[in-house]
Amino acid sequence: MLEQLSWKVGGQQGEGVESTGETFAVALNRQGYYVYSFRHFSSRIKGGHSNDKVRVSLKQYRAITDHTDVLLAFDQESIDLNVGEVREGGIVIADEKFNPKAPDHVRLFVVPLTKIAEECGSAIMKNMVSLGASACVLGLPINIFAEVVEERFRRKGQKIVDQNMLAIQRGFEYVKELGGALPEFALKPADGTRRLFMMGNDAIALGAVAAGARVMPAYPITPASDVMESLIRKFPKVGGVVVQTEDEIAAINMAIGAAYGGARAMTATSGPGLSLMMEAIGLAGMTETPVVIVDTQRGGPSTGLPTKQEQSDLLAALFGTHGEIPKIVLNPATTEECFYMMGDAFNLAEKYQCPVIVMTDLQLSLSKQTTEPLDLSKVQIDRGYLASEADLLPAPQTEEFKRYKVTESGISPRVFPGTKGGIHKVTGVEHLESGRPNETSRNRKIQMEKRMRKLRGVEIPNSVVRTGDADADVVIIGIGSNVGAIAEAAERLRSEGLKVGHAHVHAILPFPKHQLEAAIGSAKKVLVVENNATGQLRHLMSFFGVQHESVDSLLKYDGGPFLPSEIYQHVKGMF
Amino acid sequence: MTLDLKAYENGNRPTWCPGCGDYAVLKVIQRALLELGIAPEDVVLVSGIGCSGKISHYFGGYGVHTTHGRVLPVAQGIAAARPDIAVIAAGGDGDGYGIGVGHLVHAVRRNLPLTYVVMDNGVYGNTKGQTSPTSPTGYRSSTSPHGNADEPVHPLRLAWSAGATFIGQGFSGDIRHLVELLKQAVSHPGFALVNVFSPCVVFNKTHDYAFYRRSVFYQETPARSSAELIQLLETHPFPLGVLWRTDRPAAARLETGPADAVPSDCMRRWLRGTLG
Numbered sequence: 001m002l003e004q005l006s007w008k009v010g011g012q013q014g015e016g017v018e019s020t021g022e023t024f025a026v027a028l029n030r031q032g033y034y035v036y037s038f039r040h041f042s043s044r045i046k047g048g049h050s051n052d053k054v055r056v057s058l059k060q061y062r063a064i065t066d067h068t069d070v071l072l073a074f075d076q077e078s079i080d081l082n083v084g085e086v087r088e089g090g091i092v093i094a095d096e097k098f099n100p101k102a103p104d105h106v107r108l109f110v111v112p113l114t115k116i117a118e119e120c121g122s123a124i125m126k127n128m129v130s131l132g133a134s135a136c137v138l139g140l141p142i143n144i145f146a147e148v149v150e151e152r153f154r155r156k157g158q159k160i161v162d163q164n165m166l167a168i169q170r171g172f173e174y175v176k177e178l179g180g181a182l183p184e185f186a187l188k189p190a191d192g193t194r195r196l197f198m199m200g201n202d203a204i205a206l207g208a209v210a211a212g213a214r215v216m217p218a219y220p221i222t223p224a225s226d227v228m229e230s231l232i233r234k235f236p237k238v239g240g241v242v243v244q245t246e247d248e249i250a251a252i253n254m255a256i257g258a259a260y261g262g263a264r265a266m267t268a269t270s271g272p273g274l275s276l277m278m279e280a281i282g283l284a285g286m287t288e289t290p291v292v293i294v295d296t297q298r299g300g301p302s303t304g305l306p307t308k309q310e311q312s313d314l315l316a317a318l319f320g321t322h323g324e325i326p327k328i329v330l331n332p333a334t335t336e337e338c339f340y341m342m343g344d345a346f347n348l349a350e351k352y353q354c355p356v357i358v359m360t361d362l363q364l365s366l367s368k369q370t371t372e373p374l375d376l377s378k379v380q381i382d383r384g385y386l387a388s389e390a391d392l393l394p395a396p397q398t399e400e401f402k403r404y405k406v407t408e409s410g411i412s413p414r415v416f417p418g419t420k421g422g423i424h425k426v427t428g429v430e431h432l433e434s435g436r437p438n439e440t441s442r443n444r445k446i447q448m449e450k451r452m453r454k455l456r457g458v459e460i461p462n463s464v465v466r467t468g469d470a471d472a473d474v475v476i477i478g479i480g481s482n483v484g485a486i487a488e489a490a491e492r493l494r495s496e497g498l499k500v501g502h503a504h505v506h507a508i509l510p511f512p513k514h515q516l517e518a519a520i521g522s523a524k525k526v527l528v529v530e531n532n533a534t535g536q537l538r539h540l541m542s543f544f545g546v547q548h549e550s551v552d553s554l555l556k557y558d559g560g561p562f563l564p565s566e567i568y569q570h571v572k573g574m575f
Numbered sequence: 576m577t578l579d580l581k582a583y584e585n586g587n588r589p590t591w592c593p594g595c596g597d598y599a600v601l602k603v604i605q606r607a608l609l610e611l612g613i614a615p616e617d618v619v620l621v622s623g624i625g626c627s628g629k630i631s632h633y634f635g636g637y638g639v640h641t642t643h644g645r646v647l648p649v650a651q652g653i654a655a656a657r658p659d660i661a662v663i664a665a666g667g668d669g670d671g672y673g674i675g676v677g678h679l680v681h682a683v684r685r686n687l688p689l690t691y692v693v694m695d696n697g698v699y700g701n702t703k704g705q706t707s708p709t710s711p712t713g714y715r716s717s718t719s720p721h722g723n724a725d726e727p728v729h730p731l732r733l734a735w736s737a738g739a740t741f742i743g744q745g746f747s748g749d750i751r752h753l754v755e756l757l758k759q760a761v762s763h764p765g766f767a768l769v770n771v772f773s774p775c776v777v778f779n780k781t782h783d784y785a786f787y788r789r790s791v792f793y794q795e796t797p798a799r800s801s802a803e804l805i806q807l808l809e810t811h812p813f814p815l816g817v818l819w820r821t822d823r824p825a826a827a828r829l830e831t832g833p834a835d836a837v838p839s840d841c842m843r844r845w846l847r848g849t850l851g
Contacts, residue, residue: 196846196849197849198849202849206842206845206846206849209841209842209845210842214656214829215652215655215656215829217648217652217655234841234845236827237841238841239829239830240829240830241655241827241828241829241830243651243655243685243826243827245648245681246677246678246680246681247677249645249648250645250647250648250651250677250678250681251648252648253641253642253645253648253649253652254648254649254651254652254655255652256649256652257621257639257648257649257650257651257652257653257654257655257656258652258653258655258656258829259652259656260639260649260652260653261619261652261653261655261656261657261660262656262657263656263657263829265652265656279642280642280645282642283641283642283645287639371849374846376842376843376846396582397616398586400585416657417616417617417618417619417637417653417657417660418616418617418657418659418660419616420614420616421616422616423585423615423616423635423636423637424637425631425632425638425639425640426637426638426639426640427631427632427638427639427640428640428641428642429640435638436587436632437632437640
């Protein structure tokens with residue numbers, strides 16, 4: 001029996017590929033399996049090939065596999081484009097309607113998906129027929145779909161629910177008669193543990209609510225829109241508000257206004273939006289306004305690859321704004337981290353009174369994955385240095401409150417409008433402690449140094465997480481959603497007796513120089529794995545002075561996520 | 576404690592040129608707030624970039640000086656987060672009708688309660704007199720040496736077509752009129768645009784105080800219909816007063832206020848909802 005398998009459904013965008021994959025994934029997640037899914041799609045609503053690959057396993061993997069065990073095809077194109085990755089002896093289930101052809105290395109089951117669906121009530125239920133067919137091959141009982149089907153179609157009435165279940169059953173029976181109940185494809189039963197199942201963007205939205213964020217101005221963009229769409233439903237329930245803005249410039253400036261007003265405010269975007277926000281991020285830095293920007297990276301530059309994986313905004317996030325400001329950049333790698341790091345992001349933004357960018361990538365933002373329980377008690381709200389009664393000026397206020405008071409830590413007391421004795425000025429112009437503009441050399445130095453002092457010498461704890469052999473010969477350094485592929489590759493290499501370590505970077509600003517150096521230790525070789533063409537993380541390492549005589553890059557910028565085998569092969573060649 | 580005008584000043588002397596129309600606008604904002612009884616700590620004056628953008632530095636309440644053209648997004652952020660605070664946005668015609676004009680259209684549509692005062696002098700004064708979005712056709716400057724070929728922006732018509740609920744126009748040369756106008760704008764429960772003819776006495780030699788005194792027309796009551804408004808603007812290029820006023824719901828604002836928020840029961844429900 002199998003402890004893990006990869007299942008893929010392909011068809012034209014808009015013909016139910018996503019819902020088929022979702023139903024399959026949710027049903028298996030509820031059985032207690034670990035599920036990791038990845039959607040391949042294009043920037044169009046109808047038409048064009050799309051597919052949904054779902055990995056099911058008894059232990060957690062956060063990467064898609066190189067191969068596919070079972071391919072479900074709604075058209076010939078789906079076979080042609082994907083059959084190459086179906087393993088020797090793997091299964092292709094295809095609709096009889098298009099007279100499917102498949103190469104000899106796979107076993108093809110031709111099922112009249114559309115015809116059976118029509119007999120059950122409607123052709124659109126062909127995805128249900130295909131789920132039944134899949135269940136038969138994998139040795140799964142069809143009742144695992146009952147709960148999901150019931151939830152999905154309950155509103156349409158019992159008849160529709162029954163028809164869909166019938167379609168699943170008929171698909172199952174049809175494949176069974178073809179001899180499709182294959183013991184070698186049967187999945188080992190899972191323990192039935194109920195776990196969360198969500199994508200990174202869901203976790204970011206939930207994390208934002210838990211962190212006390214209550215204002216989100218944003219502009220829709222792939223792959224960030226889900227964060228906004230999720231918060232539009234959630235914020236009103238907790239008194240918060242989402243404003244759909246005219247552009248990303250408005251979004252970030254509005255967030256700055258709301259944060260100045262005292263709310264925890266955020267926005268979410270992708271590369272093109274991040275570029276537009278740069279001037280305002282400088283304003284947030286200069287005015288010491290805590291604001292959180294989520295950047296869900298996609299393929300750049302320009303419009304680039306809007307629906308594809310990339311990690312090419314690292315340098316932009318660090319250096320995109322003109323002038324110099326203190327700033328924090330966090331890089332979650334899993335859904336759980338997306339949730340908790342939103343709490344960290346707001347706390348750090350308010351502690352250091354600066355903008356915080358939380359960077360995900362398309363794979364992390366959109367891949368639905370089994371998620372361990374999220375512990376709300378771990379999310380503590382710390383609003384940083386707020387002016388106390390004693391700090392405020394007596395009435396009548398004859399001078400400005402020193403909002404930018406020079407302190408040893410560089411952190412000054414914050415006060416919100418509406419506070420008596422706290423009136424001060426805020427400006428993007430260089431200013432005095434009172435916020436009044438002042439361009440003298442002396443004051444410039446004092447205030448610039450005050451701002452930069454806030455993060456001087458700071459490294460955020462656990463910016464680098466080191467796993468694997470302590471005395472590794474090769475240390476693989478990665479960031480973002482590549483965590484799963486690297487971990488899996490490292491595990492395979494270690495099982496072959498090779499000494500491999502994995503250092504994953506969870507914050508790139510302040511750059512964790514010392515943590516990275518410790519993670520590299522005495523390794524002979526270092527490999528930096530990242531989804532971009534120029535090795536941005538590797539450049540940052542040398543920029544910030546992480547020295548090593550043998551640093552190599554493994555880069556991927558074709559729009560696809562790393563496969564464990566690609567990393568495995570490369571590292572193997574380093575020994 | 577009774578309020579006086581001093582409470583709205585901060586002793587910071589404006590660096591505007593002698594005779595600049597913006598002095599009057601600052602004074603008008605201070606007086607209007609005093610007469611409305613809104614305490615200085617309960618107001619945020621948000622300003623843009625340019626001569627007019629400096630206004631927030633001379634004001635005795637809270638003040639935010641933003642980047643060029645972004646007055647309205649920042650002001651709306653404050654308005655969305657703080658329904659208890661009076662928000663006045665202020666800037667020039669370059670700031671509001673040039674680089675920031677896109678935000679104007681959407682701020683009007685959104686209708687969040689705030690007052691937007693545009694000090695319209697038809698020139699980029701702070702960068703030494705270049706042609707601005709409201710410079711008339713034919714206007715000569717260093718950036719239009721052969722005369723401005725472009726049609727000027729018509730801010731009132733633009734705001735009206737975007738669905739404005741309050742459009743007013745004033746003149747720095749008539750402070751009493753402008754105070755009354757601003758009081759109505761600040762009291763308006765939605766977005767209020769107040770365009771103010773605020774002469775640049777150094778660079779704009781055509782649209783000076785004398786020109787406006789000759790040209791303005793006092794409109795006593797707001798237009799009762801769109802047709803009436805358009806006709807008014809056709810007949811009188813420089814009408815003063817509240818010219819347009821309607822009711823429409825404002826966009827949603829923060830309900831809780833900026834309090835520390837804790838994970839609620841909703842949160843637990845949402846987490847259950849992602850049990851796959």
